[in-house]
Amino acid sequence: MFFEELLADDGRVEPRDEMPDAYRRLLVRQIAQHAHSEIIGMQPEGNWISRAPSLRRKAILMAKVQDEAGHGLYLYAAAETLGVDREDLLDQLHTGRQKYSSIFNYPTLTWADVGAIGWLVDGAAIVNQVPLCRCSYGPYGRAMVRVCKEESFHQRQGFEILHTLSHGTPAQQAMAQDAVDRYWWPALMMFGPPDADSPHSAQSMAWGIKRFSNDELRQRFIDMTVPQSEALGLSLPDPDLRWNEERGHYDSGAIDFTELTEVVSGRGPCNAQRMAHRVKAHEDGAWVREAASAYAAKQAAREGAA
């Protein structure tokens, strides 16, 4: 069969190709969830646009949150090539039938959280996303290439914020450390449950959507981040974190996945707030979207009559 041959050959599946329904469904679910995460992710950082402590930081943050809207857009566009409508996907988000990344259910309590999100959350996202550039589904892979290119600025600006704070006043240092303490474990949970408990992983790997397991990616992130934390002069809140010469990796403490389960099931600190914000924006904009459609219809009629 064409689909199987294509995957065996590391080829790319394109929108109008025949593909198994389960492959299509898995992709729609994953791409939609990814897109939803981008647009919900605008909120925790958008929370600080009005209060950014310098005009330079304000400009960077606006551009970054804007990128997230753009990334959401690229991803919805990729999902739409699979025969679903963005409007339907948004509806599923708004009614809680599709999820977004749990990390965005944590609050940004201080300015340093904007740095921690850039450094840790975007850092983890990049580790997750780089392999997706080679995803077997062409439009998703291409969207990810674009996203990854833009994402690297996000991580760097986060690192720069924390670096400035950790070399600043004692109050700023404390702010930076507190943010890292709060975001470290949730960032590790972004890679999903341990491989043993990851229901979709095997199929996803077989189909060339996922290229590495949750635990492999998590380890990669830890190995990459520990030296960066040393450069920042900030500690990571894990007493068991140490270099293992034999493995060639950092060992780390056990992750409390009951926390992840809690947040995924809607009991995170900001779940209700994030959804309410998103739904309100959508509902408040309905009259605008309808007006534009009505105007387009009138224009078409006028041009037809002319």
Added chain:
Amino acid sequence: MRDWPLWEVFVRSRRGLSHVHVGSLHAPDAELALRNARDVYTRRQEGVSLWVVPSAEIVASEPGQSDAFFDPAADKIYRHPTFYDIPEGVEHL
């Protein structure tokens, strides 16, 4: 009410190059589609010219017919210059 229609976006990254497909977006009409394309796809100076085309207007070949469409070209190797043997020393050919 349904969403705004989908548009495909093509960007010419610089003069001398063709427009290349970069993605799609939603817009109620052509004027706003072009402006949305500018805002979404050329934020980092990716382009000097834009096309937007209603997705519904694109006529595409069927993947199921790709054997009939594209395989017959496979054995016409005489269409490629490397098919021909040229004696040593002959230049500009």
Added chain:
Amino acid sequence: MTTPPSSSPPPLRSSGEQLVGDPDRHVAGLFEYVLGLADDALVSAQRTGWWISRAPQLEEDVALANIGLDQLGQARALLAHAGAVEGAGRTEDDLAYLRDEREFRNVWLVERQQRDFGVAMARLLVLSAWQAELYAALARSTDPALAAVAGKAVKEVAYHLDHAGHWVLRLGDGTEESHRRMQAAVDAEWPYVEELFTPVDPTLVASGVAVDPAALRPAVLHAVGSVVRRATLTVPEVAPARGGGRQGLHTEELGYLLAEMQHLHRSHPGATW
């Protein structure tokens, strides 16, 4: 960066007035003038930024962020210039974060909340129509720094005007509801149009540094009015609001905007971010 009166090139607009050779007054006047334009841009950027994650459609989130970034860029360039003109070593951040309500010089048009998309577009239409005329003229200012900022900004605000114009047209001539809401938005913003034409220091106009706001009035009103009429809306006949922003007399809303914008910066005096 100021142009000493003795070496002033021919004025941008000759009003026939002889330039008074008082450098201190010139500096103070120019500082106030540039600050006014900077604060218009800064406060607009602050209000526009609110929309990011709240726009009617994802594409519009991206568009409004672009507009906000342009406004913020203009504000930063103008504040830096104002600081240089003043010569007291104040940076863009000193001017943005460490002045109180009474020291801000923006017009009332930009400082009020705008949490209705129609209001946001009506305001952007007025603001960008005015800035388009203003920056086009200022691109020929005898103050080279001001001319450079204006020369860049004129392209940006042309896009803002185009964007706002397209939306006012669609909302005005869209559905019954959108027509009603867009008319209400135009009515709500119209009282704040007149303040844009508040006279500025005549010596600055005479020396070709500044633009006489009154000279921009016909073109601005024509640009805005023609969009409003094409959108099947009515140009309101309302009394102008009291205004006074250029003298630091504001609505009560500005204080809250500044409290939010400035609190973190002020909570850590002298810190670097």
